Amino acid sequence: MKTKTRFLIYPLLIIGVFLVFASSCEKEKEKEKEEEKEDIGSFTDTRDGNIYKTVKIGNQIWMAENLRYLPSVVGPETYSFTIPYYYVYGYNGTDVNAAKKTANYTTYGVLYNWTAACSSCPSGWHLPTDAEWTELTDYLGGDSVAGGKLKETDTTHWKSPNTGATNETGFTALPGGSLINNGTFFHIGIGAHWWSATENSANYAWSRDMSSSNSVLYNWYEFKRGGFSVRCVKD
Known part of the structure; x- marks a missing residue:
């Protein structure tokens, strides 16, 4: 009788363990789904009503679009440090x-x-420092591959070949070009350029740049009077 009871108990124990394990796996999957939801969000800029997608990369939360805050506008022939x-x-x-x-x-x-960029981000956000850009780059495996992981895929906006673009981060880097020092708009479709909040010298500040021809995220310093895009990072 004891042997028979034992044979009945063992299968029940196995089934119980399986159900607990299955339940645990389901909870883990639900938790992962919730975490994925937290990684992508949105933010409304109350200054002008613009709505931005946001994305969590590592320990940072970035805007997944270039800033569109435009309190005034001038032509390319007007510039200042x-x-x-x-x-x-x-x-x-x-x-x-x-x-x-x-x-x-x-x-x-x-x-x-650069002067405009430093005060352009809305409350609760800021222009990333050179160190914060470096943190992003390191998290993605270094400057030689970070650009590809940040770039929008295909050639809708980037000109061919858009090398290495996976956008696996959801950052969706776009080739917005720049305003270079001689007052010329330059590089749209080919290059993306963003300011950092970190000065290099009186007339230069650090930036990040990428190209359609490779997957590199470059770290350059540029004339502060030039025109670059802005990506804000959460405080």
């Missing part, structure tokens, strides 16, 4: 509403000189 100026690629005028109606504003956002 110290006065904040705002530009929209290809637009040569001073009408904010007209600039906001352009396709480049909608897709690529605003180009800022």
Whole structure:
């Protein structure tokens, strides 16, 4: 009788262990799904109503779109090392509403000189320092591959070949080009350029750049009077 009872108990124990394990796995899957949901979100800028996708990469939360904050606008022939100026690629005028109606504003956002960039992010967010860009780069495996992991895939916006682009981070880097020092808009479709909050010298600040031709995230210093995109990081 004891042997028979033992034979009945063992299968029940095995079934019980299996059910507990299965339940544990289901809870773990649910937890993973919740964590995935937390990785991608959105933020509304109360200054102008713009809504931005956000993404968590490592321990940082980034805007997954270029900043579109545009309190004023000037043409490319106007520039300064110290006065904040705002530009929209290809637009040569001073009408904010007209600039906001352009396709480049909608897709690529605003180009800022460094002084404007430093105060452009909304409350609760800030222009990333060089160290914060480096933290992002290191988390993604180094500068030789980080660009590819951040770039939007395909060639809708990036010109071919858009080498190494996977966008596995959800950062969706777009080639918004820049305003270079001679007052020329340059590099749209080919290059992405963002300011950091870290100065290199009186006239230069550190930036991050990437190209359609490789998967590198470059660390350069640039003239502060140039116009670059901005990606904000959460405080």
